[in-house]
Amino acid sequence: MDGNSSASPRPHPSALHGTSVDLLDASQLTMNFMPAPSAEPKPISPVPVPASSHNPTSTLLYDVCSSVRDRIVTPYNSDAFEVFLSRYKLTSKYPLLVHKLHTGFPLRDFDPISKTYTPPNHPSANLFHEDIEKYLFSECEKGRMAGPYSQEQLEEVLGGPFRSSLVQIVLKQVKRCMAINLSFKGQTGFLVNDIIDAEDFPTHWGGASEVEDIIANAPAGAQAATLDVEAAFRTIPVWPPHKAYTVVSFKNLFWLDQNCPFGCCSSGGNHGEIADATVDIWDAMDVHPVVKWVDNFTVFHFPLSLNYDQLESELPHSYAYGLMDIKRMIEPLGVPWHPDKGQDFSSSFVYLGFLWDIDSRVVSLTDTKRQRFKSWVDDFLNRYSSTRAPLHVALMLSSSLSHVAFVYPHRRSYLSNLYTWISQFTSTFRDARRYTPHSVLTDLHWWSTILDNSSWTRSLLSKPPITDLGIWVDASTDWGIGLIWDNGSSWDAWRLRNGWWGPG
Numbered sequence: 001m002d003g004n005s006s007a008s009p010r011p012h013p014s015a016l017h018g019t020s021v022d023l024l025d026a027s028q029l030t031m032n033f034m035p036a037p038s039a040e041p042k043p044i045s046p047v048p049v050p051a052s053s054h055n056p057t058s059t060l061l062y063d064v065c066s067s068v069r070d071r072i073v074t075p076y077n078s079d080a081f082e083v084f085l086s087r088y089k090l091t092s093k094y095p096l097l098v099h100k101l102h103t104g105f106p107l108r109d110f111d112p113i114s115k116t117y118t119p120p121n122h123p124s125a126n127l128f129h130e131d132i133e134k135y136l137f138s139e140c141e142k143g144r145m146a147g148p149y150s151q152e153q154l155e156e157v158l159g160g161p162f163r164s165s166l167v168q169i170v171l172k173q174v175k176r177c178m179a180i181n182l183s184f185k186g187q188t189g190f191l192v193n194d195i196i197d198a199e200d201f202p203t204h205w206g207g208a209s210e211v212e213d214i215i216a217n218a219p220a221g222a223q224a225a226t227l228d229v230e231a232a233f234r235t236i237p238v239w240p241p242h243k244a245y246t247v248v249s250f251k252n253l254f255w256l257d258q259n260c261p262f263g264c265c266s267s268g269g270n271h272g273e274i275a276d277a278t279v280d281i282w283d284a285m286d287v288h289p290v291v292k293w294v295d296n297f298t299v300f301h302f303p304l305s306l307n308y309d310q311l312e313s314e315l316p317h318s319y320a321y322g323l324m325d326i327k328r329m330i331e332p333l334g335v336p337w338h339p340d341k342g343q344d345f346s347s348s349f350v351y352l353g354f355l356w357d358i359d360s361r362v363v364s365l366t367d368t369k370r371q372r373f374k375s376w377v378d379d380f381l382n383r384y385s386s387t388r389a390p391l392h393v394a395l396m397l398s399s400s401l402s403h404v405a406f407v408y409p410h411r412r413s414y415l416s417n418l419y420t421w422i423s424q425f426t427s428t429f430r431d432a433r434r435y436t437p438h439s440v441l442t443d444l445h446w447w448s449t450i451l452d453n454s455s456w457t458r459s460l461l462s463k464p465p466i467t468d469l470g471i472w473v474d475a476s477t478d479w480g481i482g483l484i485w486d487n488g489s490s491w492d493a494w495r496l497r498n499g500w501w502g503p504g
Contacts (some may be wrong), residue, residue, distance in 0.1 A: 065159070073237055076235065077333055078101035080334065083332075085098070088280070088285075090284070094276075100239075101274075105238060107246075107260070110245060113244050114161065117164070118151070118249050121250065127169070131176050136248065136250060136255050139255075145248075145258060146255065147255035147256055149253060149254050164254060167181070167250055182264050196266050198266065200269070201265075202272075203276055207352075212460045214291070214300060218302065222300060223358065224299065224300045224349045224351075225326075226297065228297070233264075235259065238259060298349060301320065353369040361461075363458050364456060364457045365456075373400055376396070380393065380444060391429070391431070392431065394422050395422065398418050404451075417439040421440050471485045477501075481494050
């Protein structure tokens with residue numbers, strides 16, 4: 001297979017089905033079961049499944065069920081990945097990637113399920129039933145889900161018991177989104193996410209510091225383009241034995257999730273393996289530097305000529321590649337780039353919610369992010385200045401302000417009181433509550449003021465080389481702090497005062 005040959009996104013051949021499989025092909029049956037818009041929930045009928053009696057149809061039933069269970073649906077072209085990884089000597093770095101694209105990605109080393117467990121959904125599922133039905137049937141049309149089934153039918157499909165996860169509606173900005181809650185313990189005594197260690201699914205995260213280093217050292221005329229993978233996690237097929245953990249329950253019927261769900265601890269790493277390989281393939285093709293964060297990619301290009309006179313002139317620069325070029329170079333891989341998100345090469349771009357200005361070498365919060373974070377701070381102050389605040393709200397606020405502190409690096413001291421207060425929650429239950437200390441409220445008022453400033457920017461500077469200054473420090477809660485510098489020729493010490501120890 002030639003790397004320049006055109007290969008439109010297609011599922012692996014194992015995702016294609018014969019006539020017998022069509023008996024359970026929910027994508028063809030979707031319109032028959034799609035309820036008309038209504039304020040009242042209407043019943044949904046299960047997909048017909050042949051009876052499992054001991055007769056000649058039992059072989060057909062097995063073929064149909066195994067075809068649904070083993071279905072692999074992905075836009076990625078495993079054959080193209082195999083060729084590209086081999087061509088650029090990357091196979092040893094990604095030894096299992098092609099195999100996973102063929103057979104599905106494991107979610108973890110799960111133990112077998114001994115009994116079907118189907119907890120009731122979150123109350124929001126009944127309030128917004130039309131949103132959930134729309135999502136489920138849309139995913140069936142795309143082949144990323146199968147169903148609906150009764151419990152008995154799905155146990156036939158999976159070849160045994162399963163565990164369903166809660167469905168709920170969450171508000172994301174101004175849009176209602178369906179979420180599958182894999183962090184619900186219920187009567188089984190464990191969370192699906194709790195038995196998944198994200199460290200077992202490593203991937204590279206191109207953080208803000210990495211972007212800062214690139215821009216600070218970039219030549220004049222440098223530009224960046226951004227790309228976004230559409231429905232990133234939903235393009236990753238699940239290894240069939242683990243699909244017993246990706247079941248969704250709604251209206252007493254069940255849908256089988258064929259692809260990695262949002263909210264699963266291993267989904268980021270599974271998608272990250274493909275994303276990392278994509279970046280490495282680009283790098284081998286001299287497309288670099290490239291940084292990524294989950295489904296967001298930022299690709300830089302520098303002027304071909306570094307002649308000083310040309311760089312200082314007003315003539316346009318020449319570059320080795322443009323946006324269409326880098327897409328075309330890896331088109332056979334089948335990466336599903338979002339048609340509307342992202343931007344062409346420019347001297348400024350948005351990544352991680354930050355607005356990066358390459359020419360000026362500064363970074364700032366986008367107005368949308370700045371206003372959103374300020375509204376969260378103000379809302380917290382309005383709600384919880386005199387009442388107890390829930391832990392999950394405090395954690396959300398802490399996470400958000402820790403993120404934006406990259407733009408306000410010298411203001412991290414205004415987060416220490418918030419961190420200390422959160423550490424004092426005696427329960428990890430998300431709705432555990434504590435009164436907000438005055439010190440935290442004072443710091444949050446400061447954050448509200450600073451986030452009201454739309455002109456704030458931070459300079460992006462090259463980091464100096466690491467230098468060993470010969471400084472050593474030691475601390476003891478019994479005595480105090482000692483300091484040695486100048487390679488041991490100078491020292492000093494400070495003894496702790498009596499009564500120094502206190503809460504926090």
